[in-house]
Amino acid sequence: MEKDVYKAFVVREKDGQFNANIETKKTADLPQGDLLIKVSYSSLNYKDALSASGNKGVTRSYPHTPGIDAVGTVQTSDSNAFKPGDKLIVTSYDLGMNTHGGFAEYIRVPAHWAVRLPQDMTMKEAMIIGTAGLTAGMSVQRLAALVNPEHGDVIVSGATGGVGAHSVAILNKLGYSVVALTGKENEKDYLKNLGAKRIILRKDFEVSEKRPLLKPAFAGGIDTVGGSILDNMIKSTQPMGAVACCGNAASAQLNLTVFPFILRGVALIGIDSQNYPMHQRQKVWNKLACDWKPEALMNNYDEIKLEQVPEKLDLMLKGQLKGRTIVNLAG
Structure with missing residues (x-):
């Protein structure tokens, strides 16, 4: 009433x-x-x-x-x-x-x-997931269309944040080998509990690197922060890999050549969670209610x-x- x-x-x-x-x-x-x-x-x-x-x-x-x-x-x-x-x-x-x-x-x-x-989701669960989990789900959905678990490690930046943590948990549930990138050295146990197989500290990854390409290390990635982190993530992606980009907390600028895209065929996927198409939005929520539900975060x-x-x-x-x-x- x-x-x-x-x-x-x-x-x-x-x-x-x-x-x-x-x-x-x-x-x-x-x-x-x-x-x-x-x-x-x-x-x-x-x-x-x-x-x-x-x-x-x-x-x-x-x-x-x-x-x-x-x-x-x-x-x-x-x-x-x-x-x-x-x-x-x-x-x-x-x-x-x-x-x-x-x-x-x-x-x-x-x-x-x-x-x-969704039928299998409570109202409380919906808000524990919220925009952060929805954005992670969108990123995983788009990335998974190009990168399979058997292709190699997938790196997630800002891994202790809302989108990053959900991404780690969902990818782990889907069988991916997840590398968590974080600036918080004391959160390693937390990230491992979410399903991260390996931890990389931000200070060791965000160094400005002028080389147009770096050694291929990842099949793909989800970046939540932008700036030099995204630069190096793209440069480190193996041929025919992909990176989903959904944040710019560090910077909105990219400092890249086209070489990762035309020499390795790397795909950069932009995630617009604010205006994501409704039919896809409902699909992601339905997956988050069942197959993708990040149990490690529900409590x-x-x-x-x-x-x-x-x-x-x-x-x-x-x-x-x-x-x-x-x-x-x-x-």
């Missing part, structure tokens, strides 16, 4: 300063959309931390409610695709960026942003209430938050 009012995490701007509080809002004031959804869970992502701190590259105008992930139950529907009572996942598109996001008890969104919650999460979101986002900005953090909005 729809409520007239609900709780939401709201960021407001005043005199160039940004402050966040839990506020009582009216459902009537939600943006236009086909679906009114009562949110059961959301999750914390780095984009949410940027939005909450006033990053105008993520969110243009305030007041605003972040939360790029949400899962919940349809309350009212103006779409033939969904009916009240349906359980849906909403991630990506503009949710939580410039559209009222999942850090609230209710959201209203266009129907084409929503994916049905590695922190569950918080809406009131704890400000504290956790601050820790995330400081690089002090490990693993997934999900927000329980169901009470």
Whole structure:
């Protein structure tokens, strides 16, 4: 039953300063959309931390409610695709960026942003996986079309981060020999528990290398950080291998020649998780619910209430938050 009012995490701007509080809002004031959804869970992502701190590259105008992930139950529907009572996942598109996001008890969104919650997945599991796991799934899906487990090692950068950790776990489950690349030397045991067969430290891999090609070492890779890491990953990929690129935290620049592509036939695959085609998105979610479910990560999460979101986002900005953090909005 729809409520007239609900709780939401709201960021407001005043005199160039940004402050966040839990506020009582009216459902009537939600943006236009086909679906009114009562949110059961959301999750914390780095984009949410940027939005909450006033990053105008993520969110243009305030007041605003972040939360790029949400899962919940349809309350009212103006779409033939969904009916009240349906359980849906909403991630990506503009949710939580410039559209009222999942850090609230209710959201209203266009129907084409929503994916049905797979039968073999709980709402909590959906948010433990979240955008990070979905992006990893997209990367694995595209990479697996070109690189088989028998082709050799597959390297994953940013391996302790959300996308990286999910990628390691999924690839391991599919029988790949995974090499985890990380800047965190004290997380080797964690990565091995996820399924990494070998660990490479970032400081040993990201050295600027002017040679156009390096010794072939990997059948493929998933890169989450960009910059010299991606440069060297491509240069180290064996003939007819492939690298999926889904992040640019280190840099958006590539410093390469065309030689890896025309002398070794290496493929560079771009992953756009924000606008990934819906029919493929549903396929990935269905795989994550069953064959690709990263069991090693399903118990590695922190569950918080809406009131704890400000504290956790601050820790995330400081690089002090490990693993997934999900927000329980169901009470």
